Amino acid sequence: QQQSRLTAKFYQDGTRIYDLGCSNGNFTAAFLSEMGGRDFDLIAVDNSAPMLQFFNNRISGFVGHERVRPVLSDIMDISFEKSSVVIANLTLQFIPVEQREILIKRIYDSLVPGGIFLITEKTINSDSDLAELQQEFYYRLKEENGYSKIEITRKREALENVLIPETIETHIERMKSAGFSAIEIWFKWFHFAAFIGRKKS
Ligand SMILES: C[S@@+](CC[C@H](N)C(=O)[O-])C[C@H]1O[C@@H](n2cnc3c(N)ncnc32)[C@H](O)[C@@H]1O
Structure with a gap:
């Protein structure tokens, strides 16, 4: 909007x-x-x-x-x-x-x-620890919003080397x-x- x-x-x-x-x-x-x-x-x-x-x-x-x-x-x-x-x-x-x-x-x-x-x-983030932290907390939020661990992993794998x-x-x-x-x-x-x-x- x-x-x-x-x-x-x-x-x-x-x-x-x-x-x-x-x-x-x-x-x-x-x-x-x-x-x-x-x-x-x-x-x-x-x-x-x-x-x-x-x-x-x-x-x-x-x-x-x-x-x-x-x-x-x-x-x-x-x-x-x-x-x-x-x-x-x-x-x-x-x-x-x-x-x-x-x-x-x-x-x-x-x-x-x-x-x-x-x-x-x-x-x-160019700092790998911060980059991981953001990923981790983002995936945690996705789980709280109803996505299963398998769905999250599948999407991550599908985008690997495609989304840079x-x-x-x-x-x-x-x-x-x-x-x-x-x-x-x-x-x-x-x-x-x-x-x-x-x-x-
Ligand atoms: C994640 S979606 C974009 C989401 C959308 N802009 C939105 O805000 O909801 C990425 C889109 O870009 C398109 N796309 C990816 N590479 C492209 C390219 N080289 N030329 C045209 N479209 C492309 C895909 O088909 C896909 O529909």
Whole structure:
């Protein structure tokens, strides 16, 4: 909800909003609710056809869904149009590490002055004890919320070597070197961090 409010605030007419790795539509659905009937142009990208199908079905009941353009593609293959807000929630972590810098630079270059980049990632602390502590307490919370030990282990194994987390410092450095002049950790929960980067007005 915070992200949809930020997006509504920073959206500039005549530009695009990107939801990268739009998945089941969590962001876009919240944003459609936030915008009501107001005008905008949103491009939602995912490389999973079943996900995009689910996304389409989910948003079809929302006012303004015809302003959303779903695109089935690898994020690395899209050519970004002029944008004012780019969102990448829990998506960069699946992009090969060596391609991340070029993607963030492309995002920065697509933004108009005053535009923002909202990125949420699972991060990892460079101190292995702290990293383990966060994992342990996060899994403990999952168990308290009804996930079995087997489910937690299966998910962890499925994501091993697929989801490559980086440190907060790495994310900030990459955003700085792409050109973002103002960067903040907007929200932090266990090892999940939501960043905002702004391009100078
Ligand atoms: C964890 S989900 C994202 C969650 C979603 N953004 C949200 O906030 O609820 C990651 C999504 O990124 C997509 N994805 C992963 N790598 C991708 C790539 N290279 N190009 C496009 N989509 C990708 C996956 O198909 C998946 O739907």
